[in-house]
Amino acid sequence: MLRVAVVGSGPSGCYTAQSLVQRDPGVQVDVLDRLPCPYGLVRYGVAPDHEKIKSLQGSLRTVLEDERVRFLGGVRVGGPGGLPVERLRSLYHAVVYCVGAATDRRLGIPGEDLPGSWSATEFVSWYSAHPDAADAGFLRGVRSAVVIGVGNVAVDVARMLVRGAAELRPTDIPQAALDTLSASGLTDVHMVGRRGPAQARFTTKELRELGALPGTEVTVDKADLALDLGDPGALPAVQRRNVEVLHGWAAQPSAAAERRIRLRFFLRPVELLGDGDRVGAVRFERTVPDGEGGVTGTGRYEDVPAQLVLRSVGYRGVPLEGLPFDAASGTVPHREGRVLRDGAPSAGEYVAGWIKRGPTGVIGTNRSCAKETVTSLLADAPTLARADLPADPVVELRAAGVDPVPWSGWLAIERAEAELGARLGRSVVKLSDWDTLISTARVA
Known part of the structure; x- marks a missing residue:
């Protein structure tokens, strides 16, 4: 069984997970995000009055609720206090970075x-x-x-x-x-x-x-x-x-x-x-x-x-500690989605979305971008799958001091936002601070 981590739960991350489970019946995908909430720029970049575009969350939700996909929120990768890239790589056969262009x-x-x-x-x-x-x-x-x-x-x-x-x-x-x-x-x-x-x-x-x-x-x-x-x-x-x-x-x-x-x-x-x-x-x-x-x-x-x-x-991509970075383009060097280290493909490391191609295209552009990366990953899968891995990455994450927010935690946030909206005489009203989001998710 191939186990893949996708870092980032925005459109590029969800489309990557979707392409993986559609094309490989044996793959298991963990979608990691540093936030306890999924959907990336669809939740945090689309204007509140653009309800039609925001409705895309429904299709991304279908991906994250697939039985072979697991959402792990609140997981910071790289940088101060984050899980080192090398440690994450040791927990999965492959890692796909879909971290966008953050600045x-x-x-x-x-x-x-x-x-x-x-x-x-x-x-x-x-x-x-x-x-x-x-x-x-x-x-x-x-x-x-x-x-x-x-x-x-x-x-x-x-x-x-x-x-x-x-x-x-x-x-x-x-x-x-x-x-x-x-x-x-x-x-x-x-x-x-x-x-x-x-x-x-x-x-x-x-x-x-x-x-x-x-x-x-x-x-x-x-x-x-x-x-x-x-x-x-x-x-x-x-x-x-x-x-x-x-x-x-x-x-x-x-x-x-x-x-x-x-x-x-x-x-x-x-x-x-x-x-x-x-x-x-x-x-x-x-x-x-x-x-x-x-x-x-x-x-x-x-x-x-x-x-x-x-x-x-x-927008512009920012370096992720532990990954190579091209400062001129604001992207991770790659070849057909395979991360390049010193000009050569790095086994089991991939990119998709804006960190791969730069901040270009529309939301739908991420589909074809993800498919190219997944094609490369699945071509490498026979070799990658030979690695011995821990039984469950979540156990290892908790041992490293990282306690992921599961999908049930996100659902608790959704309920709390609906309840807040009802109290204010509105529809759904977003929660906007870390402490409230995390404490709400932990109650689930």
Whole structure:
């Protein structure tokens, strides 16, 4: 019997486990996660008001409830206090790392570390109830916010900043975040890209949602649209539809609204300016197309007032102690999913998901990525299965001081979140701190 550990219970980890049990009737899979809750970015990265995408948890749940799959939460691998990679490898015939891209890219400009300047990842973690996040006073005294980036995550955070209590109350957003967003005095959100509308990475569906927000006006500068080069009709379908939506907003007369989202293009951030002890504005340089798909600076600058700055310029993988790491790409070196050490495949070590290919693609991209890795693993299985292993890895984990949260523990958390929602007159409301999550899971 082949025993495999999958580290990470997000889409890539679940799709890896699913592919393994579908293709090998004798395999046993343990899905490990450092959190006591499964589903990764589907639970902690999808905006609360995107119920359709969050419903993907149902299909991931089916994988984790398979009789040959076991969920082991609260298991940290690598790093301080974590189970060493070498020790984990000794408990399984193979280990597949599906640990994603856990941090964000930085701007690399002066003032980036001023109070009030955050990554979009940190803000998303807060309103998604990630136990590592805390209310850092994101919205305290904030009237104007700047979101740097024009992808779907940027659209998500811009939308969440102006959402009202009536729209958020039916979601699973934690109560503290709901109260904070509802009481916010923010009136203006600037979403800014250094290139033009035709190069923006948001999808049309996400973009259009901004125009349907109650009490919110969306504005686009006609001059920004005029800078785009080429025939809009020659653009790929998504970009063409995006540009059409933006042109529609630019043509609308100004309307009275409580809040405004201003979409800006051809502005490159060069510095965050302080106001007292926190950020007070973002200085941008106006850019123009360079004729080769990029932009060049003009030497003209514009300061946009902001007491909150969220950078949304991409995710990045981080090293996992004990595994090789390519700092340039933010990934683990591999060949068809096999981890490479000094250029050669390392027996029994594999990767899938963003830590394998970088933060590219959509959730469904993880299926084909996982299948490639599983194909490599099963090709190696006859050799890997010869190793003698302990009877049950959980016994060894407990001996090493790690007490995994079983699936029943996660179900106890689910019940507690439903009960909390009922007490608050809402639906499900997420628990958001480590102590509560762990103590709830241990009662199971």
